[in-house]
Amino acid sequence: MRNLLLPTLPLLALAAASPLAAQDVVPPAEAAVEGAAGARYEPADDLERSLWFQMEEAERSLKTSQQVIRDPELNAYLRDVLCRTVGPECAGIRLYVVRSPYFNATMAPNGAMTVWTGLLLRAQSEAQLAAVLGHEFAHFKRRHSVQLFREAKSKSNAAAFLSFTGVGLLLSIGLMESIFSFSREMEQEADLDGLKLLSAAGYDPAQVPLIWEQLLDERDATLVARGRDKDKRKARAGLGDTHPPSQARVDYLRAAIGGLEPAGPILGEDRYREKMAAWWPQFLDDQLKLNDDGGSLFLIESIAKANGWTPWIAYARAEFHRRRAAPGDVEAAIGHYSEAIARGGDLPELWRGRGFALRKAGRTEEARADFVEYLGRVPDAPDRAMVSTLAGVN
Amino acid sequence: MKRLPVLALAAALVALPAAPVLAGWKLVEEDKPVAVAKSAMRVTPSENWNRWTARPVKQGETWTRDGVNLNELYIVAGLPAGMTLYKDVQKKERPLPKLSAKLDLTEIPEFYESSTRLVLNTSVFQMTAVEPAKMGGQDAVKFAFEYSVEGSPLKRRGMGLGTMVKGQLYLIAFAAPATHFFDRDKAEVEAIMASVTF
Numbered sequence: 001m002r003n004l005l006l007p008t009l010p011l012l013a014l015a016a017a018s019p020l021a022a023q024d025v026v027p028p029a030e031a032a033v034e035g036a037a038g039a040r041y042e043p044a045d046d047l048e049r050s051l052w053f054q055m056e057e058a059e060r061s062l063k064t065s066q067q068v069i070r071d072p073e074l075n076a077y078l079r080d081v082l083c084r085t086v087g088p089e090c091a092g093i094r095l096y097v098v099r100s101p102y103f104n105a106t107m108a109p110n111g112a113m114t115v116w117t118g119l120l121l122r123a124q125s126e127a128q129l130a131a132v133l134g135h136e137f138a139h140f141k142r143r144h145s146v147q148l149f150r151e152a153k154s155k156s157n158a159a160a161f162l163s164f165t166g167v168g169l170l171l172s173i174g175l176m177e178s179i180f181s182f183s184r185e186m187e188q189e190a191d192l193d194g195l196k197l198l199s200a201a202g203y204d205p206a207q208v209p210l211i212w213e214q215l216l217d218e219r220d221a222t223l224v225a226r227g228r229d230k231d232k233r234k235a236r237a238g239l240g241d242t243h244p245p246s247q248a249r250v251d252y253l254r255a256a257i258g259g260l261e262p263a264g265p266i267l268g269e270d271r272y273r274e275k276m277a278a279w280w281p282q283f284l285d286d287q288l289k290l291n292d293d294g295g296s297l298f299l300i301e302s303i304a305k306a307n308g309w310t311p312w313i314a315y316a317r318a319e320f321h322r323r324r325a326a327p328g329d330v331e332a333a334i335g336h337y338s339e340a341i342a343r344g345g346d347l348p349e350l351w352r353g354r355g356f357a358l359r360k361a362g363r364t365e366e367a368r369a370d371f372v373e374y375l376g377r378v379p380d381a382p383d384r385a386m387v388s389t390l391a392g393v394n
Numbered sequence: 395m396k397r398l399p400v401l402a403l404a405a406a407l408v409a410l411p412a413a414p415v416l417a418g419w420k421l422v423e424e425d426k427p428v429a430v431a432k433s434a435m436r437v438t439p440s441e442n443w444n445r446w447t448a449r450p451v452k453q454g455e456t457w458t459r460d461g462v463n464l465n466e467l468y469i470v471a472g473l474p475a476g477m478t479l480y481k482d483v484q485k486k487e488r489p490l491p492k493l494s495a496k497l498d499l500t501e502i503p504e505f506y507e508s509s510t511r512l513v514l515n516t517s518v519f520q521m522t523a524v525e526p527a528k529m530g531g532q533d534a535v536k537f538a539f540e541y542s543v544e545g546s547p548l549k550r551r552g553m554g555l556g557t558m559v560k561g562q563l564y565l566i567a568f569a570a571p572a573t574h575f576f577d578r579d580k581a582e583v584e585a586i587m588a589s590v591t592f
Contacts (some may be wrong), residue, residue, distance in 0.1 A: 065544070066518050101517055226489065289511050290488075290512065356498075383521070383524035385524070385525030390500070
């Protein structure tokens with residue numbers, strides 16, 4: 001587990017979060033949740049100080065991380081959504097977009113928040129993104145990390161204490177239950193706070209449980225494709241539970257939504273889609289390289305459902321089948337590449353991919369024509385030498 | 395989480411490679427042909443290398459000159475269909491792709507990339523060149539790539555040479571920091587790649 005978390009520290013590349021973004025924000029009339037985000041927390045004793053030092057040290061070394069996406073527009077958008085959701089207190093948060101295909105976001109007690117690209121791929125509306133950002137912010141505001149640390153210390157809970165060395169101070173939404181199984185109450189607290197923030201900001205709170213339901217469904221798809229049993233959807237978390245999204249979470253969120261004042265039901269789907277359009281193909285490509293057939297296909301289907309048909313979704317489908325290479329996949333891949341091309345797709349990799357699929361199907365002449373087309377469209381392709389040989393145009 | 399040395403590459407990375415108690419390093423002497431993983435595939439280095447006595451997979455060997463963080467040569471001789479390129483230590487949650495006997499040599503770079511991304515837990519990995527080549531007289535594919543791993547600002551470069559013979563994978567892959575080490579050892583690694591005999 002540790003190695004999953006490590007990446008999250010690198011977050012800190014004090015990215016491009018534009019300070020201007022916060023100025024557009026209309027703060028909620030009153031703070032929607034409890035806590036004290038204003039003052040910076042000062043470690044109380046030597047042990048805490050040493051942990052803080054480790055964290056900041058880790059952050060420093062990660063400021064130059066190659067995993068952090070520094071694109072100013074993407075960062076400004078995420079910061080904008082964060083500030084819309086939590087109000088002016090967003091100024092205390094440093095937000096980093098980490099290129100990792102898994103669903104996750106983390107919050108460190110010093111205000112460093114990470115959002116992983118796998119989350120951006122899975123969220124289907126701005127409201128869903130806002131839900132996660134609000135949840136993480138609630139951890140920060142309630143100083144959950146510090147509380148957890150104190151609790152672990154006071155109970156002399158060796159296992160819990162160990163989890164705090166270095167990266168343990170991060171609260172991670174994707175891995176929460178596996179690392180801090182003793183902290184489910186805080187997790188629920190953050191979920192409910194997040195819901196209030198979301199609702200106060202005018203977003204549709206009904207979007208929140210949808211994220212978790214979709215994660216449960218994706219998890220099932222992954223397991224089924226690997227020939228394993230689906231996870232049991234228990235309403236109560238057990239001691240040995242390793243996977244975060246639980247049915248319990250969906251249940252209490254639904255119950256809490258029922259008690260909220262009806263608020264402006266902003267989904268922000270169009271805006272979200274527009275901002276993510278340039279990124280999804282790359283994020284999906286990272287997913288396709290994970291050897292997770294069930295999860296990948298599930299995601300492609302749900303993105304297709306939310307977005308309608310687009311050439312890059314057709315391309316992703318085609319690539320999925322070509323890579324999986326199960327019986328019938330070559331033909332399916334050729335079909336999807338061809339459909340994308342016929343309907344105006346102009347991504348050069350469409351011809352490259354179809355060329356490889358045709359070649360595999362023994363349709364060498366057609367494959368060659370596609371390779372020639374690909375080379376014509378990308379004269380400096382990294383695989384030019386290989387493809388030229390296959391095209392017979394050495 | 396138990397980590398075996400096998401994550402040959404991973405050693406270079408983030409995590410704590412806990413070498414098994416008995417694993418050690420043996421000298422691979424320069425200018426002497428050496429059989430890889432007791433197979434019929436032989437290579438001849440022109441410098442001295444160190445071979446990890448623990449094999450990442452039965453058909454694979456890890457070599458280094460200065461430590462796997464600085465230069466790592468991974469040589470696989472005859473990986474059979476159904477096997478993974480590295481030891482599948484996280485097979486429950488993050489299984490590695492299994493080699494297909496039908497894998498075309500043009501697909502070797504994709505197989506390498508997907509396996510390596512999973513083992514290194516990184517998405518910052520990019521193929522920078524793919525070209526036809528020869529390996530021990532067989533048609534082969536040569537590829538170059540760049541990557542970096544979580545928590546490190548270091549850019550790494552690598553290159554690979556692979557072929558499929560009778561449904562089995564033969565591969566030599568090299569990775570090193572882009573700064574200094576990759577360029578320093580590139581010629582030596584290319585010479586090793588050119589020295590392959592079956």
